[in-house]
Amino acid sequence: MTHFSEEDLIAYQLHESSDEAAIKRHLDECSDCAAVSDSIAETLRVFSSEPVPPPDLDRNWQRLRGNLSVLTPAPRRARFPRFLLWPTAGLAAAALLLFAFVGIHITHNGDRIADLLPSLDRLNHTNTAINGHGPLTTEPTAAADPGMANHLDAAERLLTEVNHTSGPLDPADRAQARQLLLSNAVYTRTARDHGNLAQAAVLDDLGRVLTTLDNEPPSPHKTLQVRLEMNTSGLLLDIRILRQNDERQNENRQ
Amino acid sequence: MNKAEADAIEQILAGNRDAYRVLMDRHFSAVHRIAFRITGNQADAEEAAQEAFLRAYNKLPGFRRDASFSTWITRIAMNTAINLVERRNRDLSQHGPRIADNPSAPDQTVQMADVYPGPERQLLDREAATLRAEALAALTPMERTAFTLRHMEDLPIAEIAAALNVPANSAKQAVFRAVGKLRRSLAPLAGGLQ
Numbered sequence A: 001m002t003h004f005s006e007e008d009l010i011a012y013q014l015h016e017s018s019d020e021a022a023i024k025r026h027l028d029e030c031s032d033c034a035a036v037s038d039s040i041a042e043t044l045r046v047f048s049s050e051p052v053p054p055p056d057l058d059r060n061w062q063r064l065r066g067n068l069s070v071l072t073p074a075p076r077r078a079r080f081p082r083f084l085l086w087p088t089a090g091l092a093a094a095a096l097l098l099f100a101f102v103g104i105h106i107t108h109n110g111d112r113i114a115d116l117l118p119s120l121d122r123l124n125h126t127n128t129a130i131n132g133h134g135p136l137t138t139e140p141t142a143a144a145d146p147g148m149a150n151h152l153d154a155a156e157r158l159l160t161e162v163n164h165t166s167g168p169l170d171p172a173d174r175a176q177a178r179q180l181l182l183s184n185a186v187y188t189r190t191a192r193d194h195g196n197l198a199q200a201a202v203l204d205d206l207g208r209v210l211t212t213l214d215n216e217p218p219s220p221h222k223t224l225q226v227r228l229e230m231n232t233s234g235l236l237l238d239i240r241i242l243r244q245n246d247e248r249q250n251e252n253r254q
Numbered sequence B: 001m002n003k004a005e006a007d008a009i010e011q012i013l014a015g016n017r018d019a020y021r022v023l024m025d026r027h028f029s030a031v032h033r034i035a036f037r038i039t040g041n042q043a044d045a046e047e048a049a050q051e052a053f054l055r056a057y058n059k060l061p062g063f064r065r066d067a068s069f070s071t072w073i074t075r076i077a078m079n080t081a082i083n084l085v086e087r088r089n090r091d092l093s094q095h096g097p098r099i100a101d102n103p104s105a106p107d108q109t110v111q112m113a114d115v116y117p118g119p120e121r122q123l124l125d126r127e128a129a130t131l132r133a134e135a136l137a138a139l140t141p142m143e144r145t146a147f148t149l150r151h152m153e154d155l156p157i158a159e160i161a162a163a164l165n166v167p168a169n170s171a172k173q174a175v176f177r178a179v180g181k182l183r184r185s186l187a188p189l190a191g192g193l194q
């Protein structure tokens, strides 16, 4: 008698099987498969839903509220002319153009990248973060620290360089990635301690990419993955936004 | 999306931050619930839900008004929670104790029979929740997410796959792998599985 695999029986128990009737017939006749099937059912019972403790909405709202900036609607048309009236935002628009160019460039050159990238639509989606509503947070934070500014600068340069080169990473870049990884951990913790979640999230994303770079991608495929991740996450743009917030905060203080 | 939510978004985009409370009151609990399934603890679930709501807020200017805010925020939350779990795992592997250094758990299965032998059934019951949590924590973030959302939250595979940004078959395979691993984690239980 041909038995069913554990996977077949799991699919059966989860009602994801395409062969439900045949499995049911077999289970009536085969005690071995029936025993496995029963133990799968028991597993699903043991790991059935446990109650989730309800969150404290007021406390969560208070925490969230402190991180919300004032938004303005994205202009439907004539987005770029309006942007260019505002120097910092003009810069952001330039970054957007550069980023779109990089995206298109890669798409044209790319073998598999073109297939893997969820198209420029994804890039544009990420870019909504800079559509005129300014800083990710209004809270004064560690972003005003000049060390932080240098850190973001260095990170942006490194990522831009990695993004524009092919083949394995050269040793100097890898050493810099490791250095940045160490300082990044400190800035991430500081941002988190200040309750600046948006900044912490960007720094976390940066940390993830730096970790991959530091781990010396052994194959061109892995390197491709890094570049892909940087493109799809819009990390470079996020860093530029943080960088601009930082500049704006410094201007406000002077 | 219903009118109250559409109105709230209009107000937020007109500069009224407090209008976001409307969306939070309606969706935070559900988002937190999903995040709890993925992260497995209250503190991380709240952090992930917070971060998801902040990300959604910052992306509101580009949010399509004909889309469902609920689906959108859920998807963001799933990603955020998985990222958080991956971050935690990475921190643990870099700074925390290594599993390989612990001779009592060589293959990450729950050694229930050895730790709680004989007739101490009550202790066993009391510890069961902890052991379940450990077995779930031994899954990869993707397996855990796919399993808990499919089995505990009854979400369709297609929705889970879309949020994880993987093909439906990968999400399904992750669920199957998770169930197989969980079944083996229960194997040492007395009177348990064959």
Ligand SMILES: [Zn+2]
Pocket (backbone or CB within 6 Å): A001, A002, A003, A004, A026, A030, A031, A032, A033, A034
């Ligand atoms: Zn059989």
